[in-house]
Amino acid sequence: MIDKRVASVTDAVAGIADGATVMIGGFGRAGQPVELIDALIEQGASDLVIVSNNAGNGDVGLAALIDRGRVRKIICSFPRQSDSWVFDRFFREGRIELELVPQGNLAERIRAAGAGIGAFYTPTGVGTLLAEGKEIREIDGRRYALEYPIFADVALISARRADRWGNLVYRGTARNFGPIMATAASTTVAQVDELVELGELDPETVVTPGIFVDRVVAVGERPWLRDGVFVGGVDLEGRPLS
Amino acid sequence: MTTRLSRTELAARIAADIPEGSVVNLGIGAPTLVADYLAAGAEIILHTENGMLGMGPAPEPGRVDPDLVNAGKQAVTAVAGASFFHHADSFGMMRGGHLDVCVLGAFQVAENGDLANWSTGGEGAIPAVGGAMDLAIGARRVYVMTDLLTREGASKLVAACSYPLTGVGCVSRVYTDHAIFEVTGEGFAVREVFGDTTVDELRALTGLDLADATQKE
DSSP: OOOOBOSSHHHHTTTOOTTOEEEEOOBTTBTOOHHHHHHHHHHOOOSEEEEOSSSOBTTBTHHHHHHTTOEEEEEESOOOOTTOHHHHHHHHTTOSEEEEOOHHHHHHHHHHHHHTOOOEEEOTTTTSGGGTTSOEEEETTEEEEEEOOOOEEEEEEEEEEEOTTOOEEOOGGGOTTHHHHHHHEEEEEEEEEEEOOTTOSOTTTOSBOGGGOSEEEEOOOOTTEETTEEOOOBOTTSOBOO | OOOOOOHHHHHHHHHHTSOTTOEEEEOSSGGGGGGGGSOTTOOOEEEETTTEEEEEOOOOTTOOOTTOBOTTSOBOEEEEEEEEOOHHHHHHHHHTTOOSEEEEOOSEEETTSOEEOSOOOOTTOOOOOTTHHHHHHHSSEEEEEEOSBOTTSOBSEESSOOSOOSBSSOOOEEEESSEEEEEOSSSEEEEEEOTTOOHHHHHHHHOSOOEEOOOOO
16 A cells, blocks of 8 residues: 555654755745644754745744754745845854755756756856856857756645645645655655545646655645635734734 | 826836737736736736736735735735646746746846846845746846836936846836837837926936937827
């Protein structure tokens, strides 16, 4: 029997080593696997290289991981946000290394890693600081920069539902980096609202096939849904409206 | 004295140039305002980099859905006909030339169409680029929405950008509070002036040798 379900978020993040490269899904707060990140904080791995679009929001999730001094380097496209005060402080104090990557190159480098592509030429960034030192090739009159894949030891992502084979469906723009990060890591861990029986996910709607997923863990329904139906009543951070 | 358009008037002016059927990405900040002025009932599809085509307006209070946000991480809605996709597909739409128009802000635009809008290169500033470089080189037409002058009175239209570039030769047209400028391959041409502004005044403000392509009545 194939069963990728694990009982707790603690089990889900077991074995992540010091110095690991960890991809973390999410765009801002949308799709950020906060429960898995909290478990990683608890688990204790340090000296981490984080690959994520942003560098944390507020004081929770990725921001909390940075705040504990556990992140050596972050590879991302948009660290500076209105609520990225934790990263901002660490960066200004020289306590975290930043590799800034244009968002589409970040996505494609992750995709390339999962798809067995050795490197690729992209027009994005050519002629800018972010392509300095990269190989440039002219193809059909247009200039492209050579970009290499980004692999990870672990990907932590968030989805809406999973079955025990690891098939995933997502919700709205919380999908974002989940499907590509799932392909690019040695071990992919997905937190989901609920686990369902094999056969309950319509194969036509599966976004991430289970081949890319190693562990799934249920964390309960997001507060703005009830039995899968949107009910609202929350702010953008998912907190109940008073 | 020249006559200037307000932010919202400029947003409406840009919206008027976006035809029905277009797929459009509006950059974070002021360009987001353009959505409010697109022709009512016209089917114009808004793309957001974080994975949706068919983005709709902000939700009613109490109906905020944290799983539906735009590139600026603001709450949005999905219109009938919307679709969701992952980041590699979303940026493939940009890079692959599938978007008709994007509207971006700018620190500077150069006569050759170079765009600088992601960093002022300041000491101690935290750099952030997001999807700006992909949009700049990917969309078929790149419109810039900006004030013509900085707060200090310097022209944002320049002979060559002094700030770090976002993209090379990528801008199609610049919508400013004073006038609309086309990037022609031989520098800027003034396409339309607002109010009683004259092309000579614009030449004085920018210090550039602007071609006059305004429609004479």
